[in-house]
Amino acid sequence: MEDFINAWTLRHGRSRDKLLPLLHAIQEECGYVGDGLVPVIARALNISRADVHGVVTFYHDFRRAPSGRHIVKLCRAESCQARGGTAIEAQAVQRLGVAMGQTRADGQVSLEPVYCLGLCAIGPNALVDGRPVARIDAAALGHIAAEVGA
């Protein structure tokens, strides 16, 4: 990963404001931002390790451990709740066999909360490995579970 980070900063620059784009790039590349990378990132952008740690832990998007092979992001916000989202959330936990915010023990799927995908009139909504899915009901949950092999 050191090589990746060095190549990235050569291309995009090493000013401090590049921290978020760099973290996104790292997560895209290896799925999470491991604690071991914090000093490397700090050196690359010439900021303190505490700064990097503070940013990685502040933003909900950055993971510090690997995710499951598939990621299901389920919307928990108000408009989806108004369309039965709370019940769907409970069913999703059951159907996918993993608690909200957790990765299944076999590493097959992570279920993550998201607060609004901007699809609020056609909820409950999810992003399944980045693909938007709307109007989720029991049948749609079944399709999602099959798709992610859960």
Next chain:
Amino acid sequence: MTRVFISRDMASVALGADDVARAFVAAGCEVIRTGSRGLFSIEPLVELESEEGRIGYGPVGPADVAAVLDGSHANRLGRVETLPFFANQPRFTFARCGLTDPLSLSDYATHGGWKGLEAARARAPQQVVDAVKASGLRGRGGAGFPTGIKWQTVLDASSLAKFIVCNADEGDSGTFADRMLMEGDPYCLIEGMAIAAHAVGAGHGYIYIRSEYPFAISTMRAAIDACAHLIAPFTLEVREGAGAYVCGEETALLDSIEGKRGQVRAKPPLPALQGLFGQPTVINNVLSLAAVPFILAEGAEAYAAVGFGRSRGTMPVQLAGNVRHGGLYEVGFGITLGDLVNEVGGGTASGSPVRAVQVGGPLGAYFPPGMFHLPFDYEAFAEAGGLIGHAGITVFDDSVDMAHMARFAMEFCAAESCGKCTPCRIGSTRGVEIMERIMARREQDSPRPDPAIPAGLAKALYSRSPAPAQRGAEQEIALLRDLADTMKYGSLCALGGFTPYPVLSALDYFPEDFVAPAPAKEAAE
């Protein structure tokens, strides 16, 4: 070859538009992917080019291709513009959305694009700022601050570097207008930012887009690349957020672009004077910036002619939640809340009565139908103890549990607090605990089946903090009001300061959800 128009808006795709588009390509049609017209109950919408204009069909599935092509499909809508939902909309900002290929520069130019920038560049910066002032445009991101005055401050500040920052964080539930505009008409936003740059003398701009909007991010990046030569010497880049709601607050957003934790800065100094990297910065919402090309091209008077009181121009209202005709409806201010929910939105999708609507996202108040006479206007809503915010309206039917919604508001604030001030950081967690005690007491006194939540789960959810025996229901509610007061007056920004709106409005308008129902009276002898 038949030309077919199909949206590639994230909502249309979520409803299957990609499969429909593939099916039309397979049938030998030329398919043009557009933005969405914004009425999701007819998406996926397919429009066929014909001599009478574009004829719409929707919703359409991949199996419907033959029936659509021979005109026999049951969901034939005729010309989309003539549907009642569209007929009454003054589409100033969303004029092109759904009509054009979002990334086609020639589509943009033939539909009036760049006219505003041309007009702006023919004038002195002060004249451009004057036009924005005369239009009466107020910031569409929530606070409603006059855009022209903000620009004047940046124009008057002397500095070697100035910035234009577009706030595309749109974290509020029930809002999606920013997303739709960026996906459906990205050059409109870019043109607005280029006009702002000319008006205040800025050289570089950022569009900060939340990571939950992957389609908007890729569309904006492609659009910036395609039109760089047209906006030069002004340059633009997209910054992707990382899932923190508070980064929608303008100073937290600036810190986030600078590569820091997205924490709210104390004001003053105003960002207009010391914003990004300490330099004078215009920071505006997507819709504020996207309204500017119309104002410059058609004139400030044409914009100001629509509206109500001090709220001029149009507002892209977003109808969401449990609503029959959900979507984006651009309309002049002054329309009543009830007309939006019942006439435009057609009431609930479930068919059950409307019980509550939340206006303005997670920090907005819940209103009962008794408040439906309220005109859509910044001042009217503030007076009624609510806010318009980004004009998202979330409709709930009578299955909603308002205590659950109040608890959720506190939970959301606790999860998203930037941590800078105590009333928000600690108060919201205490608020969750009080709500849990109120709900646990309610279940205990009178267990009720909650239709939205499977039996058993309700108990697990709400019985974490058992009610101390010494405190009665009224005392818990008094404590909640006291806490809300502390948050309202002691918080640095609107996240902690406005969370009391959904909580207290739920309590004030729906008190019956916070206590166990009184035991039914025995029939009189």
